[in-house]
Amino acid sequence: MAVLDVVVGRQPIFDQNLSVMGYELLFRSVGAPTAGVMNTAEAGGAHGDLLTAEVLFGSVSIGVDYLVGNKKVFCNASRGVLTGAVPVLLPPERTVVEVLETVVPDDEVLAGCRRLRDEGFSLALDDFSWFEGAEALLELASIVKIDLQITRWADMPELLDRCRGFDVDLLAEKVETTDDLRRCEEFGFDYFQGYLLARPRFVPGRALDPGQLGRLRMAARLLDRECPIAELVDVVRSDPAMTQQLLQLAGIGTARGMRRTVHSVHDALVIVGWRRLQSWVALLLITGKGRTSEEGVTNALMRARMCELAAAPLGGSMSEAAFTAGMLSCFGMLLGQPLVTVLQYLPLDNELRDAILTGGGPLGRLVTDVSDYLLGRPDEATRSGLCDSVMSAAALEALTWAVEMTSVFEEVVRP
Numbered sequence: 001m002a003v004l005d006v007v008v009g010r011q012p013i014f015d016q017n018l019s020v021m022g023y024e025l026l027f028r029s030v031g032a033p034t035a036g037v038m039n040t041a042e043a044g045g046a047h048g049d050l051l052t053a054e055v056l057f058g059s060v061s062i063g064v065d066y067l068v069g070n071k072k073v074f075c076n077a078s079r080g081v082l083t084g085a086v087p088v089l090l091p092p093e094r095t096v097v098e099v100l101e102t103v104v105p106d107d108e109v110l111a112g113c114r115r116l117r118d119e120g121f122s123l124a125l126d127d128f129s130w131f132e133g134a135e136a137l138l139e140l141a142s143i144v145k146i147d148l149q150i151t152r153w154a155d156m157p158e159l160l161d162r163c164r165g166f167d168v169d170l171l172a173e174k175v176e177t178t179d180d181l182r183r184c185e186e187f188g189f190d191y192f193q194g195y196l197l198a199r200p201r202f203v204p205g206r207a208l209d210p211g212q213l214g215r216l217r218m219a220a221r222l223l224d225r226e227c228p229i230a231e232l233v234d235v236v237r238s239d240p241a242m243t244q245q246l247l248q249l250a251g252i253g254t255a256r257g258m259r260r261t262v263h264s265v266h267d268a269l270v271i272v273g274w275r276r277l278q279s280w281v282a283l284l285l286i287t288g289k290g291r292t293s294e295e296g297v298t299n300a301l302m303r304a305r306m307c308e309l310a311a312a313p314l315g316g317s318m319s320e321a322a323f324t325a326g327m328l329s330c331f332g333m334l335l336g337q338p339l340v341t342v343l344q345y346l347p348l349d350n351e352l353r354d355a356i357l358t359g360g361g362p363l364g365r366l367v368t369d370v371s372d373y374l375l376g377r378p379d380e381a382t383r384s385g386l387c388d389s390v391m392s393a394a395a396l397e398a399l400t401w402a403v404e405m406t407s408v409f410e411e412v413v414r415p
Contacts, residue, residue, distance in 0.1 A: 011024045012295050022072030077100070082109050097123055099123060101125075122143065123137075124142065124144070124171070144168045144170055147174055148173065148174045148194075153183065170189045170190050172189040177196060216346075220347055222282050222285075235281065236281060242281070247265075247268060248262075249272075250271050250277075279328075286331065286335065304323045306373075308320070310366060310386055322367070324352070366383075369384045
């Protein structure tokens, strides 16, 4: 089996403060006829479970820390995992095993759930609705996930009251509107998961505050193709925290914690290149003093890096421009503003602006494809002509890089 036969994605799960507490890992087979993201547990019996464990954490040689940082891991499990026929290779103290709603809780499954719990794993009941005999699973579970798309609001109070008779936390999944979130908060859910929270949310009509505007204008100057290198160096050197951050970013190597020693801003320039260094400093300016979430920073870094990696087969100087375009395309999300509003402050050339806002040209097609791919729409990511294996390889490498980079941001920007 090829190393990249499986694409891994992740969807964040938020606590009541809307901070990320964990990620549900999602998998899709490369070249699968079904569109969108699927879980390997749905691939069929033990083979699907084994695929998750061996391919992701064995053949791909990627550790859980590089996928989710220090957060919890949520993974769907079919009958084979629950009964012990397939070993769980994830760290118990970090892993929440999701019992699918399709699994029949017979004696063998219940015994397996007790074993997993005794080994230190947490159990979550996925897409839960009440059924005869549900008590046996609720006594073993730590989390109950309730799908807002299949549970009527009128039925919610009774269902939650019955669940609260057990020692479980309640997680609302498929939170897709602000009204969904408001009602779930009123019902007292402990955790939330859904596109509303995982995708950018804008505040209509909100203006950039003076501090944001000043940093954005400085970022705009640094992203100008004609900005002298000396000017960027002066900006970095004027802020010791930014200098430290930049040197750490430049020193991060490949997976498994490999790092290079970087002694100066000049070293960083040589290692990462002028255009990418500009983008990094611009990102630091925007995120360093604001309230950008860890997830927002990770998403921006992942999109920029995936654009860069996916552009490599297209040749020329596309990679550097792709990193910058990918980063810029996230500035609206980072600042909580429509992207068109943010970009009006940036002196971008027409080609780059068109690529980001309308998806025009080869660069725009690439950025749009990467965006679709990361939002779980790989079947639509076909404009740039890149094959699925190239996109999946870029996505996996970009994710590991972005998670490690974000940990550095969090250490220095928000000590």
